[in-house]
Amino acid sequence: MISPELPKKWSRALILAVRPSVDGGRFPIKRITGEAVAVSADIVADGHETVAAEVLFGPKGAPKSAEEAVRLKHVGNDVYEGCFTASGVGMMRYRVRAWVDMFATWQAIFKRRVDAGSDEAELRSELLEGAALLQKAARKAKGEDKRALQAFIGRFEAGEHGAALEPEVTRLASVYDPREGAAESEPLEILVERPLAQFSSWYEFFPRSFGPDGAHGTLDDAARHLDYVKEMGFDIVYLPPIHPIGRSFRKGKDNSPTAGPGEPGSPWAIGSEEGGHKAVHPELGGLEAFDRFMARAKELGLEVALDLAYQCSPDHPYVKEHPDWFRQRPDGSIRYAENPPKKYQDIYPIDFESADWKNLWQELRSVVAFWAERGVRTFRVDNPHTKALPFWGWCFASLRQDYPDLIFLSEAFTRPKQMYALAKLGFSQSYTYFTWRYSKWDFEEYLTELFHTEVAEFYRPSFWPNTPDILPPYLRSRASFQARLVMAATMSSSYGLYGPAFELMDNEPHELREENKNNEKYELKRWNLEDPNSLKPLITRVNAIRAENPALHGNRSLRFHRLENDQLLAYSKREGDNRILVVVNLDDQHTQAGFVELDLGALELSEHEPFVAHDLLTDERYTWEGRRNFVQLDPHHLPAHILRLSPRGDDDYAARGRAV
């Protein structure tokens, strides 16, 4: 704010804006270790002075003296740009420093004097002024550079014009610029996470469905199933809640309000007399079985994600021990969850505004810490938008002080600003509207918002074609499952599937809700993993393509390419010379064809030389040339191409190509 009081100190440089930032710096931007942070700043000073600027960065909390600096370059219109690399795992901070570069300003004017043929006396006088500026730089320099600067000062004082314009004096003056009267922007923050936060494939399954001979599966049974998941090439195996399931008002098959004897109930009705969020359901084998499951996952290189659902069954120990952590009716009974006229008597929501909120919040935090101590680093958070939002900001920041490598996936299917707010508060990844986008126009609009606006600074999408809660109606054919798999896995660097329902194309819809009939949430299922129609080979191939092609490890490079047929969607991603072009047929019934009009500039391909389009799904190769190239996709064969584009002679992925 502008003040009517004389400032204590001030700078001729005014830093008006620093990008990237989220909500003016109130929330951190997100990066993974090793990812670039391209900084840009609007900086003005008075007159035609040369402004110099740099971005200072380092771990948050470290002393300023430990900060590194990268120079920003003027790119026109008073915008300055530079780039540094996020490092470590944890919070970093960055800010911009700007000042008038007195030597560069002097030098530019001196050059004009020389060019204009100024007289010798004038030039000698100006050189003395330049020498005085170099003296300040020499005071900062050491060793050889100091001696070099002193030599230049001598030549300036001797009136040697040429010395003033040598590149070396420019370099030395810039490096040892005293930065007098520098302005500094307010620090901004970066949440630096490990690469898995950005590039990940998730596979969700219900452990209890993998028991032998129809019995309730344990985590030991689930551990044996991990090889199957690993074969498909997933990174993360995500388990629905593994905690004791409540008995009061337990839901039966197909969400029936009463459970018959022996019915297992919904894993999201957490808590019984056997324990709450820090216990393992006895029928899953208890904590020991969990530890064995973790050990097996670790052997296989699989990350385990648990479900964090902050809600309680009426039998949860919290209900007896802390009734004040729940809302009560005027008659003193505890409120169950409801969305009138619907009632969810098997679930008590937690009252984040409880008078005892401090203890409540600490206890909820300790649930994550408990599992983190057992090696869990990734959590899928159930319905976070129905919990007090500031809780998440505090909880994650506090937990990450002890476990900086924690990853949280937000399962909020709600209004866009709520979903974005949760991401700003610290979620590493978020579910999206991908599931409800249908047309080419839908995808172009939505992905542009996600990847090419400020949203990309804080929101990392995870694309899921299905979940136990969502079976979209278009998943009606093999081709639609195939198309959605390819889209989820190549549009977004993170994606996930709920299996084996997905690969076995289980798509019998519920009569009332957009979810599977006989939902696995309420019963044990038996899956025929040997089904010859299984999509497992395609999933395996797609995950291998993701692993092999760096272009698919990020989202910022995504570009759509024009294709006049509205049923065909074409988009590319590029990382260096790795170029992936995906073409998808959105029509699962009919063959569609057309000419894709490539943005060759974005792909850095020549307009005049043929290049190879190598379909990594089928191992077929096409020779393409120029902007317009023909594509045709038969949904009864395969509704998508994943094409690697390379200049001829450079198709080094050929050996690895393998047809599905």
Add this chain to the structure above:
Amino acid sequence: MISPELPKKWSRALILAVRPSVDGGRFPIKRITGEAVAVSADIVADGHETVAAEVLFGPKGAPKSAEEAVRLKHVGNDVYEGCFTASGVGMMRYRVRAWVDMFATWQAIFKRRVDAGSDEAELRSELLEGAALLQKAARKAKGEDKRALQAFIGRFEAGEHGAALEPEVTRLASVYDPREGAAESEPLEILVERPLAQFSSWYEFFPRSFGPDGAHGTLDDAARHLDYVKEMGFDIVYLPPIHPIGRSFRKGKDNSPTAGPGEPGSPWAIGSEEGGHKAVHPELGGLEAFDRFMARAKELGLEVALDLAYQCSPDHPYVKEHPDWFRQRPDGSIRYAENPPKKYQDIYPIDFESADWKNLWQELRSVVAFWAERGVRTFRVDNPHTKALPFWGWCFASLRQDYPDLIFLSEAFTRPKQMYALAKLGFSQSYTYFTWRYSKWDFEEYLTELFHTEVAEFYRPSFWPNTPDILPPYLRSRASFQARLVMAATMSSSYGLYGPAFELMDNEPHELREENKNNEKYELKRWNLEDPNSLKPLITRVNAIRAENPALHGNRSLRFHRLENDQLLAYSKREGDNRILVVVNLDDQHTQAGFVELDLGALELSEHEPFVAHDLLTDERYTWEGRRNFVQLDPHHLPAHILRLSPRGDDDYAARGRAV
């Protein structure tokens, strides 16, 4: 920023963005007294709770208890909007408060219970909860409202469902909402200025050119010239610097480096042994003449603007008294202004970074205060971008504490971000690139940026077709002068002319620079004000149209209308039922015609009823109907229409219409 420490207090409502704001609240937005401040905020809470929000506003520095509140309304997508009116002259502050409206949330769910046919026991229990919420409201209420709330509580407790949904209980609960756990945004600031800051017409002339019989004019001569300016309907008369002019290196006729005997010099070479920035040039008649000039202007209702040029001639008293306020060469001599190879030996720039900067800044501030004490409230600031930018922020904020009604016009023709930065720092108005915009596309793009982006919050443009420094080459014909006058005066709510050069169409160009030959800056001119070709009648008419039509008093309503002929530019402004459509022929040689395609929605005119297009320049009336209407403009007659559009029978401006 998100903190790992438990918060002291927190809110379920999260205010993510408040608009309008400039650079995240670092600079104030600008309004005039009585102008609307339309506030919008992005606010989210958890779940489906009803969020309530209000904007709190009041004078900056007043206690919070003195603030007024206006409720914001949810307009969808978690955006809340409301509007208040800027009042007074000075700094105001505003912020948004948001909270979960517990009663409204309860009421919405209660209604769904009733609609779903919930049983009596459940509804009675819920009514008790509603009653408890009303108790909190009743504690805040007084008098009749308190009694009304207590009556509702009684009816709730008696189990009367209908009471819960009555509009009156909704109103009372909302008014007396206890706003528990409310979040508040950081305060934002408004610089509130008097209406002249927004709507003004400026007329610049050199007093010294109005002496009798070729003599140097005095301010008494200039005072006699004020009637002429007033007749044309201008608001502000702006004088180039009136201070003693230096003798050393005085510039001669047409910017010659040496002045002959008796040559008057440039008024911008300020300061001689007769005084500096607080003195009046003896040949202008001294301070007493100035006071008489001010008195005459006051009689006529004309505002006087002085030129604030912070630079000194070598003869300025500051140079002797404070040589350290100027930059020195290594030999101890003071640096004159230069832009190699050009040298301006008649001017010493001030060193805002002088070791004695505090005294220097205070002295410069005192110059404004000196003239403010003599009644001057408006200043045109010469080249503010060549002075340290933070100086302006402090100087204006400090001066406005003593003189809140000061108006400053920034004469910075430089890079866009510098011009915008000066406006952010407190300039009321700014010169623009209007002078260098030529094509229809130029104007559409530039005016959209000025009036329909964030720029409109802090930058008030003043459009000048000419100045003593600028004679654009297209001012070659009577038609081009006429067109530029109409455009400047109707596109921007503030505009100005340098006269009598403008109305007498003095346009002999200098050979090297885009300015008048035999520039009035360096010599006395004689103007034939009785020239029958003078544009004075047109200027008079245009200023009268501006005064009579509220649509032209602001800029936000500007809309361009499609017209296929690229030489014809059509735009409108509207304020209530006052609708002005301007059509300009950009071609000063040939008649141009075409169909203007009106955006009738923006004009709030019916597509199906004829309306009157009354040309306020010529007093001609046309009956138009529907979107497409024919226009034709002959530059040899008049290159512009200023049309008032009215439904038939509503053309109440007819009586005032007067042909040019």
